[in-house]
Amino acid sequence: MAISYRIPCVIWLYDDAFDELCSLFAKHPTVVDEVAFFADPTHHFYRDIDEMKSEAQILAERIDTLHMIGVKSVGINILTTIGHGSEAEPWQAQMPFTAFTGFDGSIDLGTACVNAEGYTEYLAEKYTIYASAHPDFIWVDDDLRMHHHNASADGCACDTCVAKFGAKYGTSFTRESLRKAISDKSDPIWRQRWSENISDLIDGVLALIKRTVHAVDPSIKLGFMTSGMDFNVYNTNDFPRWFKTLGATKARPGGGFYDDSMPAGFFNKMFDMATQNEYYPSFVTDRQYEMENFPYFTLSKSRHILEMESLAAYACGLNGIAYNLVSNAPHQHEKNLAMIERASGAWKRICDFSKGFKNVGLYPAYNRFFGVRRSCDDTDWFTENMSPLSETYTFAKMGIPISTNPNGDAPALLTGNLVEGFTKQELTDILARGAYMDGYALVCIEKMGLGHLCGAKAVATDETRVREVFTDDELNGEYAGYIRDSYHMGFSSRYVLEPLSKDTRVLADMTSIYGDYIGPCQTAYRNELGGLVVVSGYNPWRYTWSIEKRAQLLNIFEHMTPEGLPVYIEDCLAVVPFARMSADKRNMALTLMSATLDSTEEFDVVLRVKGIPHIYCVADNGEAIEMQAQYTKNGVKVRVPNIAPYDKFIILASEKPL
16 A cells, blocks of 8 residues: 655655655655655646756655655656647747647647657657656656647647548548537448557657667656546547556546545545546556645645545555645645544555455446447547436445446446446446346437347337336335425436336326326336346436435346345445455445435445455454454345445445454
């Protein structure tokens, strides 16, 4: 487990601030495993070479100083490898080569085109300068991407890039004709080629970085910060290829949660981070969560949320934290480091115990090839049209376990057009193990010729102000007749579901607010492959926070999963379960986190682990304290004490005594 700190230029450039930082770290040596110095003050790519050389000399001294006071690993974080945004202020050096250009012709003056004449030579010189400071490692930041660069969302589509791409395939394009070809509704070949071209360009830059750095010092470790998987309509995030090319053993998944004005927001970020983590190759052993309160104001996040966010990162499978919090007054972070010192014992216990375990729970289905495979029926390819994966995360906040592991055997949550990212065979395999989906996902599945595996046909309706009414199907339990009114007023899609088989069960009907029958809106069907498929045409992801709806969902997911959900909480509570399980299902690390301002009071949780494991709770200092448990045919039942608002309780189920 690594606890790291990312330090801005405004601290390491100046002796007084740096001395203050050293004093802070000296007080808390047990929680300072690694320090990364930012090499750039802004996201503007181009800087004066002599200025960087001068700063690299200072960095070399800073690195030596931190080593002398006991910091084991000290490195450099290159903030700009191509740049990000249009931070080209008059006082900054202007790029002497072509800027990043979007398909709409917009230009980011602070971001470089990687095909530009002179770019490769300049970048090699930059990395040579910082490698010559002999850091233990160098991070490549997440600006190395070909999308979401402020003014120019997608690129680079400058004249050089367009010409080189055309020549690669023996043809020629203008920017406009290439955009049209990529957005062809009948043939995805050009968007596939364009995405491959993007991957090639990124791979080429990473190859250059590795050659350059290791030519100076082959002992320098390399790391790469990635972008969110749902931030990925444009390129395919080919992490296995890119990390291999860079020779990177360090990874940092990217995503944003910058202040705690909406404290539950970090749960969404956590699942985004976990999704990226699942795609990293196995040789990447150092996986650090980025803890950030951009733009770095002390009161942006409470220490309590910092603690919960840190714990959640370890609970979902990362093994380090990169704290990007320290502003230009290091002494203000004394209490943050004291918190880390107090709480990190529990984090280490989770990391050590669950090493090699996998996240378990329902799988929010996502495929990194979505951007290549998605249809362009309604718009061109450059207009983002992606159903939000995060919609499914609401179930986790209702106490239903979510897993980002794409290789597990759990039922899937299928969201809108995200199903277009899968091949027909991949989708068939998903439907064979069970799935819960919305109406538009079913529409997309029908287009792929797999509607028969879902047991219903989706028909969009223009009806507004409609309600969902539970039928007397056994999956609704005691709540037959329950009415869920999420006040549909035209802001979300609604689907009536026409059963395709006599075996299709209707779980809910759609009615008007006056009770007029419109048609079925939720169905369940056990298909020929054995999978239970449930389709919800009425607001499946939002406004589901009622006792009745939650009870129905629990029944559905219990029936979908042969051995039941890996974690079962019967009480209606806003508690997020982060569960990691060993391959033999005999060990589990379970972190329960409150997602509300209410205390939970005592409640029971059932762990579906095999055998008769020892049950422990974990104290902040990492001590494992044995607990009483009931061993039943339905699983191991544990009584959980009251969890305070936005607080936690950690349970370890171990086949061996700890």
